[in-house]
Amino acid sequence: MNRIIEKLKAPKKLLSIYFTAGYPKLDDTVGIIQSLENSGVDMIEIGLPFSDPLADGPTIQDSSTAALKNGMSSELLFNQLKNIRETVRIPLIVMGYFNPILQFGVEAFCQKCQEVGIDGLIVPDLPADVYNDSYKEIFQKHALINIFLITPQTSDERIRFIDCISEGFIYMVSSASVTGSQTGFGTEQEAYFKRIHAMQLNNPQIVGFGIKDKETFNQATLYAKGAIIGSAFIKMLTKKGTNGISTFINTLR
Amino acid sequence: MSYNVNDKGYYGEFGGAYIPEMLYPNIEELRQNYLKITAEPTFQEEFHALLKDYVGRPTPLYFAKRLSAKFNTKIYLKREDLNHTGAHKVNNTIGQILLAQRLGKTRIIAETGAGQHGVATATVCALMGIECVVYMGEVDIARQAPNVARMKMLGAKVVPAKSGSKTLKDATNEAMRDWINNPVNTHYIVGSVVGPHPYPDMVARFQAVVSEEIKWQLLEKEGRSNPDYVMACVGGGSNAAGAFYHYLEDENVKLIAVEAAGKGVHSGESAATSILGREGIIHGSKTLLMQTNDGQITEPYSISAGLDYPGVGPMHAHLYKTGRAEFIAITDDDAMTSGLELSQLEGIIPAIETSHALAVFNYKTFKPEDIVVINLSGRGDKDLDTYIKYFKL
Numbered sequence: 001m002n003r004i005i006e007k008l009k010a011p012k013k014l015l016s017i018y019f020t021a022g023y024p025k026l027d028d029t030v031g032i033i034q035s036l037e038n039s040g041v042d043m044i045e046i047g048l049p050f051s052d053p054l055a056d057g058p059t060i061q062d063s064s065t066a067a068l069k070n071g072m073s074s075e076l077l078f079n080q081l082k083n084i085r086e087t088v089r090i091p092l093i094v095m096g097y098f099n100p101i102l103q104f105g106v107e108a109f110c111q112k113c114q115e116v117g118i119d120g121l122i123v124p125d126l127p128a129d130v131y132n133d134s135y136k137e138i139f140q141k142h143a144l145i146n147i148f149l150i151t152p153q154t155s156d157e158r159i160r161f162i163d164c165i166s167e168g169f170i171y172m173v174s175s176a177s178v179t180g181s182q183t184g185f186g187t188e189q190e191a192y193f194k195r196i197h198a199m200q201l202n203n204p205q206i207v208g209f210g211i212k213d214k215e216t217f218n219q220a221t222l223y224a225k226g227a228i229i230g231s232a233f234i235k236m237l238t239k240k241g242t243n244g245i246s247t248f249i250n251t252l253r
Numbered sequence: 254m255s256y257n258v259n260d261k262g263y264y265g266e267f268g269g270a271y272i273p274e275m276l277y278p279n280i281e282e283l284r285q286n287y288l289k290i291t292a293e294p295t296f297q298e299e300f301h302a303l304l305k306d307y308v309g310r311p312t313p314l315y316f317a318k319r320l321s322a323k324f325n326t327k328i329y330l331k332r333e334d335l336n337h338t339g340a341h342k343v344n345n346t347i348g349q350i351l352l353a354q355r356l357g358k359t360r361i362i363a364e365t366g367a368g369q370h371g372v373a374t375a376t377v378c379a380l381m382g383i384e385c386v387v388y389m390g391e392v393d394i395a396r397q398a399p400n401v402a403r404m405k406m407l408g409a410k411v412v413p414a415k416s417g418s419k420t421l422k423d424a425t426n427e428a429m430r431d432w433i434n435n436p437v438n439t440h441y442i443v444g445s446v447v448g449p450h451p452y453p454d455m456v457a458r459f460q461a462v463v464s465e466e467i468k469w470q471l472l473e474k475e476g477r478s479n480p481d482y483v484m485a486c487v488g489g490g491s492n493a494a495g496a497f498y499h500y501l502e503d504e505n506v507k508l509i510a511v512e513a514a515g516k517g518v519h520s521g522e523s524a525a526t527s528i529l530g531r532e533g534i535i536h537g538s539k540t541l542l543m544q545t546n547d548g549q550i551t552e553p554y555s556i557s558a559g560l561d562y563p564g565v566g567p568m569h570a571h572l573y574k575t576g577r578a579e580f581i582a583i584t585d586d587d588a589m590t591s592g593l594e595l596s597q598l599e600g601i602i603p604a605i606e607t608s609h610a611l612a613v614f615n616y617k618t619f620k621p622e623d624i625v626v627i628n629l630s631g632r633g634d635k636d637l638d639t640y641i642k643y644f645k646l
């Protein structure tokens with residue numbers, strides 16, 4: 001069974017961490033993944049850096065720029081992850097924009113993901129409709145789950161459509177914003193979390209964008225299955241380096 | 254073969270809307286409404302009244318006698334430089350502001366490179382009394398000071414884009430991020446035939462007034478509405494799209510798209526997207542773009558900030574791929590020389606973008622009886638500093 005689906009069955013709120021591959025240092029990828037698993041993280045999103053990350057705020061823009069400057073590429077990431085499944089068991093998801101995947105070749109990219117043991121992909125600028133019409137079979141052939149996003153502006157009708165074509169979980173963007181630009185959750189988020197909860201979707205939801213500490217993690221997971229921390233983790237890496245990982249994760253639980 | 258957009262938003266294999274889910278409601282709202290709203294008689298009436306009384310349309314189609322004599326062919330200049338604000342860009346911003354009003358939007362955002370589109374957007378926002386925020390790369394803000402000042406005088410807020418290469422593509426990213434952050438009250442006025450569907454088609458339709466006028470003006474002057482050639486410079490491609498629009502399906506009219514070769518197509522400092530680019534996704538559109546093997550978007554170079562974009566609109570990618578249009582790349586030096594030449598032969602100082610199109614006469618020979626229409630997309634006032642430095646005036 002796909003590791004994501006298995007993990008979603010665990011009777012607890014899931015903590016997922018996003019980081020940008022190749023940041024702070026080019027060769028940190030494997031070490032970061034191992035530290036995260038050892039610290040008790042449930043799932044990891046490995047960010048494939050892109051020159052023009054439209055949906056990201058300054059923190060992830062900067063880590064992406066730095067990673068590319070360090071020399072990160074799709075090819076190199078797959079090389080770094082070659083033996084990752086010898087040591088790591090939690091679900092691994094690659095998050096990347098569509099153009100680098102398109103240039104690698106969608107089929108070749110999916111095949112490489114499967115070879116190294118990636119369980120799913122998040123491609124923010126590959127719309128659900130286009131995926132469903134053109135790429136679904138390739139993803140499925142390589143046992144990859146594609147994760148779709150919903151936002152507070154997504155209509156109920158479209159949420160139902162996305163729920164229908166999802167396997168695994170739905171990535172619930174917490175507010176109308178790019179990554180990293182939120183200062184906490186207010187009544188608006190609460191109403192949105194409740195609205196989605198009340199829809200009784202087939203797929204569990206994991207909340208992302210704006211989760212930065214224990215408080216926001218708890219708020220987000222009151223109604224959802226889990227939450228994803230990205231920018232706050234990158235900021236910690238910038239300040240403390242990879243040695244700060246276990247302390248940071250411990251503060252969240 | 255059709256050269257127009259299909260109902261799914263594609264020109265052949267190019268186009269579409271490769272956008273994050275956060276932008277889906279905005280793009281969907283536009284897609285469902287743009288044809289309906291722009292077809293309304295009250296919209297058409299207001300659009301054309303503003304183009305006439307505020308912008309100063311129709312712009313003349315001028316027979317350039319001395320230029321024609323020099324190159325031994327018949328050259329007409331479509332004088333978009335005479336528009337209010339000095340370029341074709343305002344045709345689009347007038348259309349989009351009227352659309353935004355009808356969609357109930359109360360805030361406008363835009364990206365700009367040289368500042369021409371930013372000025373055209375700030376202008377229509379002042380006209381309508383709507384809040385305006387323009388994103389502009391930090392590098393461009395430094396090299397286009399007069400246009401930054403114009404936008405500020407017009408009441409717009411100019412926000413520096415500090416990410417990536419700090420130029421037009423990054424300003425576009427910032428505008429899209431602003432839209433993600435403000436999805437309900439804001440309309441994004443995209444400045445060229447780029448971006449996710451329906452933008453390329455919508456902007457092309459607003460610019461189509463250019464070729465609509467060329468048709469009747471040429472009929473008056475030459476007794477035929479179709480020239481042998483239509484030629485225009487291509488940054489994102491909006492002035493070319495406007496000049497080509499009503500001739501797309503008439504293959505007797507040859508289309509020439511002129512890109513910026515910068516310091517030479519293979520110098521590493523160029524913006525000749527059709528030659529240097531490969532298929533991919535930029536700003537929500539599947540098209541040709543300059544990128545590394547790994548799919549990272551690269552920074553183009555041209556002496557003209559308006560042609561300094563690493564992609565090209567999906568319509569132009571399709572025109573290139575199908576061979577419907579001939580693509581020619583012109584260097585900085587050739588463009589500058591032709592800009593000076595037009596100034597001295599016709600008394601018209603063109604924008605450096607436009608000068609690229611004029612330089613084609615040095616490389617391609619036309620027959621004496623050929624009628625060649627060039628879209629004179631803008632005037633050179635904004636480029637005086639560059640002309641001064643280049644020619645040590």
Ligand SMILES: Cc1ncc(COP(=O)(O)O)c(C=O)c1O
Binds near residue numbers: 488
């Ligand atoms: C005078 C002029 N011509 C051409 C362009 C290039 O844009 P497009 O290819 O969309 O016409 C610009 C852009 O700023 C411009 O100012």
